[in-house]
Amino acid sequence: MSRPLPAPSRRLLLTGALAAAFSTAVTGCSSDSEASAGGGRRLRIGYFAFPSGDLIVKRRKLLEKALPEHDVSWIKFDSGAGVNQAFLGRSLDIAALGSSPFARGISGSSPIPYKVAWILDVAGENEALVARKDTGVTGVAGLKGRTVATPFASTSHYSLLAALERAGLRASDVKLVDLQPQAILAAWQRGDIDAAYVWLPTLDELRKDGTQLASSKEIGAAGRPTLDLAVVSDDLIARDPQVIDTWRKVQAEALRLLKSDPDGAVRDVAAELNIPATDARAQLDQGVFLTPEQVASADWLGTDGTPGRLLSYVTDTGRFLAGQRQIDAAPSPDAVRKAFYLKGLPDVLK
Template identity: 80%
Template sequence: MSRVPPGPSRRLLLAGALAAVSAAVTGCSPDSEASTSGGSKRLRIGYFAFPSGDVIVKSRKLLEQALPDYRITWIKFDSGAGVNQAFIGKSLDIAALGSSPFARGVSGSSPIPYKVAWILDVAGENEALVARKATGITDVAGLRGRKIATPFASTSHYSLLAALETAGLGPSDVQLIDLQPQPILAAWQRGDIDAAYVWLPTLDELRTTGTQLTSSKEVGAAGRPTLDLAVVSDDLIARDPQAIAAWRKAEAKALRLLKSDPDGSVDAVAAELGISVADARAQLAQGVFLTPEQVVSADWLGTGSSPGKLLTYVTDTGRFLADQKQIDAAPSEDAVRKAFYLKGLSDVLA
């Protein structure tokens, strides 16, 4: 296909959310009542089956221990596009979300009603662009005219566009195909695609028969960093800020465990994702995990009084997406700033 069209309208996204997210939440049977009850003692959390501190929080039930009176529902998503749809449909309170889909979410005249409240990780070698060895392609420039799959509206999609631009290619110079990670693997095995930009664990499977052309670590070092953020709904901020404080402390504890108890963290990730300990260790080693002190600093998320460099990263991401015709217009820096929730952030260090 030639150029990737701008994303669907909010109205269409909402319609999709009603089906996709409803199915995900309903599948959690005993917890599904909590997700629709409207009470204050509930939390619906979106996550990715991806090696991170977020998975440790889930596996070790750190949040359930901190909030024993809450009914907590964990809902798995395949990409940030689905998370955005769920927030539009008011089906989530907290969720993991890549910096690129977050930039999309805060653009336009009707931004999604959520705010970034934490940083889960910085993309490194855990997201990458790989070409099938059978194609003989050894660099990004060699992708001209080729079929490349990636989940649209994701951090991988953003990094792919940035990598193509650096190589002198635009979206019209290749055939971009919108696929989620598992369908990417199937298409790869059938030989239907020439390359893919995706994340772990699918990425590791592609590497066995592919040649890595670049990674999000390299793209970030060249000035286009991507991050896995965590966002909270405006509704939760208004009705239950204490739950957000407990959740932040659980996430901060998980980041500390990654440093202080690496073996236990590997075991937790392996158990949660259903992979071997060796695979969990290798996958965690490819991510970049900040300390809580780094998250709560001017270099990253910021403090209660001032946003950090993440404000610039997200603003720049929005401009790039607009230049690439992925969104109608870039969000202003002020619009991005309003989508930061920093109140009480430094309390995680107490």
């Protein structure tokens, strides 16, 4: 796919990629969906195997302890594409989701029925663009004509497009390949790709014999930040909004534990990712984790009735994706505003 596709064809391509990701991610989860339809007490949580407070909540069973009457199921996803498809299929209640796939999800005439309710982390050095050392490429501009992999419809995909633009390249100047993190690692080891934009822990494997060309930290500082958000289904908002308050409380506790009990947080993340504690510590150090108070501040998510700067970040992301022909049209500022669920903030954090 070395040349830009017309918008309808690109949309069909992305739709197929999303469907494939969804099929892989939720295999075997249909029983969860069916069970929840009748009882309303099942909570289906989508998460990533990515260093964050989410893994602390999962490992310590903070949500299960806070909601003993609920049957909590944690479903792992590889990227935001699968999360979006799962929400379309009403197979999730709450999930982690990157800001770029979120902007995609709320675009168009039939937006995905969910809303952002929390910020898990801000992308830093934990997402980056790396080139194989044997290519001799030392700058983003050197990728012209090269094969570059990233998971389409992800924050890494968005950041890759932004990095190419900053270097004076168009997407059509490189051969973009849609691969999930594990597939990226395999393609890298075979020598099938020249570079990749991806996140931890796959990113650290690429760094071992690669040259980092850009990171989401520097791209964010240049005006295109990406974040990992927590989104909640419209069904859950209507059915049981108190659960969302509880979810925020345990996520806030996890953010505080990252600072007050860093050793314990490292042990939790290491256990969840099945990696040594030294690796878990190094990976956590590459992320940017806000305090709960910062999450609910005007600089980020905001409060009930007063959205924060995340509103403009998501709006700008949608405009950029539309300009890159990744979506048909950017979501309007009003559509973005309606996709925020801020009820209860900041009181729920007290």
